[in-house]
Every structure is written in C-alpha cells, then in structure tokens.
Amino acid sequence: MSGLHDSELQDKSPPHGEHHYNPDPHTHPGLHVIAVVELAKGVLALLAASGLELIGPAPLQRWVHALIARFQLNPDHGAAAWLAQAINPGAVHLAAVVVLLYGVLHIIEGWGLWRAKAWASWLGCIAASLYLPFDIYAFATHRHWLEAVVVLINIIVVWVLAHDLLVRRR
Missing domain, CATH: 1.10.287 (Helix Hairpins)
Structure with a gap:
C-alpha cells in the first residue's frame, strides 16, 4: 500500500454541493465486472482468430458441407451453400484479421475499464x-x-x- 493510514483513506467528503470523481479503480466494482467480461471476450476472439488461421479453409468447408448434408439443405442455393463457396484462404485470413482486431479492441477496452x-x-x-x-x-x-x-x-x-x-x- 502507499503508506497511508486507514483514517487517511476514509471518505473525504467534498464541500456541500460538490461531487468529486474518485480516480481509484478499486472504487468502481461495476467497471471491474464489465472489464472482466470485455477481457474474456477479447481472449476468446484471439483464440478464434488463431483457430481460423491454424485450421484453414479446407476443414471449414468440410464442416459446412457436413452441416448441409446433416440438415438436408440445398447444396446449390441458400446461405449455407453461399458460405461453403465463400470459404477460401483469402476469406479465412480476412476473417481472422477482423476477429483479431475485435479481440484486441476488447482487451484494450477491458484494460481501460479495469483502470477506470x-x-x-x-x-x-x-x-x-x-x-x-x-x-x-x-x-x-x-x-x-x-x-x-x-x-x-x-x-x-x-x-x-x-x-x-x-x-x-x-
């Protein structure tokens, strides 16, 4: 701790009618809860971006085709068919970059909220x-x-x- 006594850390009320912001991050539990959630979202996004890069397009295409077959969807038309055709190395790299940026942004936001x-x-x-x-x-x-x-x-x-x-x- 900074060497302050408990009595010095007690509430120092501002003059009547004035409200001062307490910059101590520990006085903002709501911000800490949101910070933890944002940090978790950021870490999950980084893991997802890494997973996209590690897995690559071929397994993703196989999974989409397996879903199309499992749910008896039309393999030539519809959103699932479009997704199967859209999966290529460039699209996977782009998705990984977007998810990476999303994750970094949430980690930065979480750090900032933790620090109030x-x-x-x-x-x-x-x-x-x-x-x-x-x-x-x-x-x-x-x-x-x-x-x-x-x-x-x-x-x-x-x-x-x-x-x-x-x-x-x-």
Missing part, C-alpha cells in the same frame, strides 16, 4: 449502445427469455458506463 479510464467508459458505452437496437429487435421477433436477458445486460452495461461518465463530468 474515461476513454474506456466512452468506448464501452458507445459499443453497447450500438448493440442495443439489434438486441431489442431480436427480442421483439423471438420473445425468448435469453434475448430479454441480453437486452437487460446491455442496458445495465450502458447505464453503468454512462453513470461513470456523468459522475466524472460533475
């Missing part, structure tokens, strides 16, 4: 807000409890991050 950085709260708030319309649409069309949970979680994330930004602004 304002830019990370902005990044997370904007990103989660962009997902909300899609999540709400999915819930409206499927009306399943899982979609409701996703909407609720994203609303909570936006609220926590927006609240952090508003407290910083005061």
Whole structure:
C-alpha cells in the first residue's frame, strides 16, 4: 500500500454541493465486472482468430458441407451453400484479421475499464449502445427469455458506463 493510514483513506467528503470523481479503480466494482467480461471476450476472439488461421479453409468447408448434408439443405442455393463457396484462404485470413482486431479492441477496452479510464467508459458505452437496437429487435421477433436477458445486460452495461461518465463530468 502507499503508506497511508486507514483514517487517511476514509471518505473525504467534498464541500456541500460538490461531487468529486474518485480516480481509484478499486472504487468502481461495476467497471471491474464489465472489464472482466470485455477481457474474456477479447481472449476468446484471439483464440478464434488463431483457430481460423491454424485450421484453414479446407476443414471449414468440410464442416459446412457436413452441416448441409446433416440438415438436408440445398447444396446449390441458400446461405449455407453461399458460405461453403465463400470459404477460401483469402476469406479465412480476412476473417481472422477482423476477429483479431475485435479481440484486441476488447482487451484494450477491458484494460481501460479495469483502470477506470474515461476513454474506456466512452468506448464501452458507445459499443453497447450500438448493440442495443439489434438486441431489442431480436427480442421483439423471438420473445425468448435469453434475448430479454441480453437486452437487460446491455442496458445495465450502458447505464453503468454512462453513470461513470456523468459522475466524472460533475
């Protein structure tokens, strides 16, 4: 620890009517929870990008063809047929790069949220807000409890991050 006594670490209330942002990352448990989730998403994306590069297009094409056969889909038309034709070395490399960038972005965001950085709260708030319309649409069309949970979680994330930004602004 920094050598401060517990009494010095106690709440130092600002003058009446003033609110100061506490920059100590340990005072932001909501940011820490979101940071862990973002870090986990980033690590999973890095693993997925690595997996795409290691596996390559041939096994992916075999898996898509196996799914087409398993579900008796038309091998010449439809989304699965398009996907089977779209899988090539260039497309796999491009997908791996996109997933890698996604993962790096989430790791950076997670690190920033863990350290209670304002830019990370902005990044997370904007990103989660962009997902909300899609999540709400999915819930409206499927009306399943899982979609409701996703909407609720994203609303909570936006609220926590927006609240952090508003407290910083005061």
